[in-house]
Amino acid sequence: MRAETRIRRQAQIEDAAYALLEEKGYAGATMQALARRAGASIETLYNWYGDKPGLFRALIARNAETVQEVLDQRAGAADAAALVAVGERLLALLTGPRAVALNRAAAADAEGTLGLALAQGGRDIVMPHVATLIGAITGAHGETPDRLAELWLALLVGDLQIRRVIGTIAAPDANTCRQRAETATDHLLRLYPPQG
Amino acid sequence: MRAETRIRRQAQIEDAAYALLEEKGYAGATMQALARRAGASIETLYNWYGDKPGLFRALIARNAETVQEVLDQRAGAADAAALVAVGERLLALLTGPRAVALNRAAAADAEGTLGLALAQGGRDIVMPHVATLIGAITGAHGETPDRLAELWLALLVGDLQIRRVIGTIAAPDANTCRQRAETATDHLLRLYPPQG
DNA sequence: ATATTTCCGTAATAAGTATTACGGATTCGG
């Protein structure tokens, strides 16, 4: 199979997996429905991903790449505007349909391996990046950059993510994301002004 | 069946349901395992709760009572200490094994009815209560008490709840809960001092 | 005490699902 065709087929499988995850949940996303929807065969699913958890682990791995891309954008200046820009994109990503679907899958996995993989490809990448950026903005402080990053993320996301995961709210629109990013950054810098 | 016996049997069923939910997740919590573990019969489960979602809806309903009890404690003074006390209990409740299990069940329910019930018995009760308390502490402000309550809850809980639900952290201990409640209250009152 | 309801324990039903298997079509390397 040509590499190009294979990549397209992989994208079809991932799209179908996300769609099923959003519509039916992890338990309801059956391999047969996935194969039919993706226009792939069941055999291919098992040959490529091993088993059902493996398929969703692959989704999580690719999600980690998306997280990296979001963080790498606007990596130039280390000022409040850069933090707002990162927050805006980050919030849209974290509350977007794909991240929410992955979190639901992780919540359904009682063993916790999916959750661990999701955290490694998400929070464990985001936190140091944000901490470095905030540290560069605020300078030396009584509070460590790590704690400031946690604070800023709490202000930014709030309970939007858990409410998205249990299905009580829709994804916030672009305006909401920007305003929350601005407010969170403003609150952080009011509590811990630069050069404190 | 005597009312007393029935109440005890209901508690056994609820305990078993929570235990299975924590160990196996919603899909893995089978009615047969639940009956065996609770010492009840399958027929009783269906006679009392209708079906499997109905059983977990009953769990959510009883959880709402617990939330009310937590909020009603220390309802006397309207000062920062009261807010810290409420926050401490609230965080312990929200990150405790039972609330986490219910959130996992809601996340596994793609239709969203469990999530809706959980929100109605949880957030929709907590938010107005906290907003009233904060409003009484801070007095009139540019920000509405509702927004301040959201801010305080974000500071209090952060991402602990979602991380608990996807299984990457253990429940915070009592010390952590108290410190977070103190820090969240301190941050809130620094950002929006009373009599602003 | 006895008739009636309720419950337990177990089995049966019916449906769904992860995983494996296979024949025929398609694609790829030479």
Next chain:
DNA sequence: CCGAATCCGTAATACTTATTACGGAAATAT
């Protein structure tokens, strides 16, 4: 253009589970 590998579509396998059914025991009411 041809053989080998890969893939699709479908079916078969083996297993699990929600829900219903039923006989006998326990409790309840009269």
